[in-house]
Amino acid sequence: MELLVLLMCPLAGALILGVFGARRWAPELNVAISLATFLAACALTVRVIGTGDLIVWREQFFIDPFNVFLVSLTALVGLTTSLFSRPYMRVEMEHGRVSAGRLRLYHSMYQLFMTTMLAALTTNNMGLLWVAMEAATLSTVLLVTLYRTPASLEAGWKYFILCGVGIAQALFGTILLYFAAEKTLGAEGVSALLWTHLNAVKGQLEPAVIALAFVFLLVGYGTKAGLAPLHNWLPDAHAEGPTPISAVLSGLLLNVAIYAVIRCKVLVEGSLHSALPSRMLMGFGLLSVVLAALFLWRQRDIKRLFAYSSIEHMGIIAFAFGMGGAVANFAALLHMTVHSLTKSAIFFTAGHASQKAGSQLMDNIRGLITLSPTIGWGLMMGSLAILGMPPFGVFASEFLILTTAMREQPWATPILLAALGVAFAAIFRQVQPMVFGECTGRRLPHPPALLPVFAHLAIVLALGLYIPPYLADWYRAAARLIGGT
């Protein structure tokens, strides 16, 4: 029942906002719908934690500890982003960058995007997972091009084509998965694509086909997760769209894509009993971290900077999942959570900063601490958090990952450390003058909506200091599920 509300609520919201999205009270309605979604997610979480895995609706939907925490995370960030977007989009409209029609599109697509992501997280059917991932891309393409500038059109085009080609590879992988499943499970039609069924028989699936399927699935869903070398669309799409969309893309869509990869990895590892999936994940992860760290030095646009940071962190997560084992999986799940919260917080502050300065170029943003102390501190805290400074949660997860790497994959540790160090320097070098430099902009009369920022950062700080036992158990259960070497 909670699942029904969870999925129907944003869908209904999308339809309603499609009609009324330009009214004065539309942003409030948006927040209300997100709140309802979040409450449904909480209820669902409580139920699953209490009574165990849920399989509903003719086995098409499946909730276990792994995806339920992602569901609540998604709903939470969706709620806070909608809170942030309320005044932000108002200011954008006053600046004339969006019109009434586009605002309608924005609100309805936002809720539609939430629906598709939640559907992707909770579905049991690998085919429907694919459909939902593609739908998530499609619902955000028009949002990336919302401002209709040449740069945003180019970003939207790259996003569409590159993710489209990537997802076509994933479709091929899904077909191969179905092919392998059919041989073992028989041609029962729908049930051959159900993850629960596949998980039960994964030892009997044909290794050759499954290996090939995994390659395609990793390339396909990895494109959507921003793993190098298929990450080209990410910096543009995250930088050119409106800030709430950047936050949601960075914080949520990447997580869902990694989730899809990991679901496949569980199946493949059970079938192959070889190190191929782990090695591939680790390879792609490391490549992403290194490439992102190097590219971070050349950035001049604040949102592009943090988009590359997202690629880097996704690389770390992929690497951790590649290593496998209880500790690494736990750390990766924790990292997914804290990265999501921190990155969206950063994008909120960056959005406000660029709105105040009237430009996204970091050279034009200076002296935030004097201009608006809340934004200045928010950006500073957020950057410190994402760079892995203690006592924030990112430090905890990165520490766990690094120690596990030193134990199990010592060759990777210097690379990781070097990349992290380079990224630290690159980001800090840019943030420091932005926050503490000479003040150049003028104060805007609107108070920035920074409650979400500090709420996120508070959670991240809390997670860095102390992980409540139910959360730790939650993570451990999910880590056990994911398994690995």
Added chain:
Amino acid sequence: MKTTEVATQLLEVTAALAAAPLFLGWVNQCRAWLQNRRAPSIALPYYGIRKLFHKDALIAEGASALFRFAPYMVFSAMVVAAAIIPSMSTGLPLATAADAIALVGLFATARVFLSLAAMDIGTAFGTLGARREMMVGFLAEPALLMVIFVASLISATTALPAITENLATQKLGLYPSLAFTAIAFTMVLLAENARIPIDNPATHLELTMIHEATLLEYSARHLALMEWAAALKLFNYACIGFALFVPWGVSTVRDRPLALLGSIPLLAVKLAIVGAALALIETISAKVRVFRAPEFLAIAFLFAVLGLLVHLLLGA
């Protein structure tokens, strides 16, 4: 060697020699009909060859022995080719001397001598024709070889009579690979025999000539032999096409000798149809510019390769 086989062999060669100019005449006849003109007599090529034999040969001063020797060489190559191709019967004793790939080599020999002789005099047009002829031949050969490969793969042999027999006894069905290779072969036929769309056989403009330009310096009996050889080449190509793609009706070694008489009219019917089709293709196509000829031949090669790939994958 049995007498029937020798007789078959001789019959084939003489039939080829006799029928080749007639075939050429028939193609011209069809072209004229399609273009709404009155056609010249169907035996016009015969009259042309006969007239040329009566004339005195005029040879340029700087011509070497190669120049005088080449027409005979080219003509003999074509005759030998005609002897090997199973146009009427597969019981050809001479066929064991050369398989399908050697056949392609025979055509190549003829082309080499033709080009060398054209360059021998040293005129601009001769060299031009020789270069273009070699380019077209160089690009068409891979396509032709690929077509033969496909046929050989299907029949597990490269000897043309064996291929013919094998293909004739296969069950009727849809063979996409053979369809693709047939298209490729048609394109190669058009290119190698200097038909439109590669070359206009009736052109008088030297700058657009490919094959004609190599014959500009020849006269009398040399020219007669060259023209006859060109007609034979077209006939041979048509018969190779029949052997590979329309193999029914060719009498085999095991048949009674009188079966040969049955295969002759069938061959005539096939030639008539193909001649009309050739005229149709020539009428509806335009000649492509010379630098686009490689594209045309690349497409032919592509079709042949597609046929090969489809056969390898689907077994069809």
Added chain:
Amino acid sequence: MAGAPLDLQLLNLCAALLLLLSFAMLAQRRIVSLVNLLAIQGALLFVATLLLAWRTAQPHLYFSAALTLALKVVFLPWLLHRLIRRLQVYWDTEPLLNISGTMLLGVVVVVFAFGLAQPISHLASTATRNTIGIAVAVVLLSFVTMITRRKAMSQVVGFLSMENGLFFGAMSATYGMPMIVELGVALDVLVAMLVLGVFFFQIREQFDSLDLHHLETLKETHTGEPARSSQEHG
């Protein structure tokens, strides 16, 4: 293969023609012809699905065939033609490689695809397992088509051709995916095309052309600032 029943022979013929069409698309420069070739591809898929439905007596394949007909033969080509007319894009510019080079690359790609599909063909139990290699070849050829083009419309046609190839692969390996998944995929393709239609107009509005080199300016050191006052109309 000579002794195979007629419907299998027809299926093989469909597969061979699909491969030929993919090569034809690789060489084609007129965008209208590209869309027509896409429609013919869809028609071949429809015939193949119908044959397979008749052969295996699975009712959901009939639905699948009808869906293919409605979407890939009728609606999508119509939509694309309408876009072409309204956007006035008729010709693509010179492809990156010349025709002969592209063809040779295509042949290499096809051989690679056949090799890739070998293990799957060995394990398949369907009657059409031999055509899996052709499906993979079509996908890879469409990919080559996409990367050697400059006009946005041609890239989209290449993308749709890739979807066709994947659909054919699903059909030959597993007699089609479960119906719900196929419906989802069809819906996705449809929505993608509609989104693209809107998108093309936006691009056109901004750049007055659909040539993609306008869309290659975003670099690492891009200095484009978001417009202060954008157009008011959506």
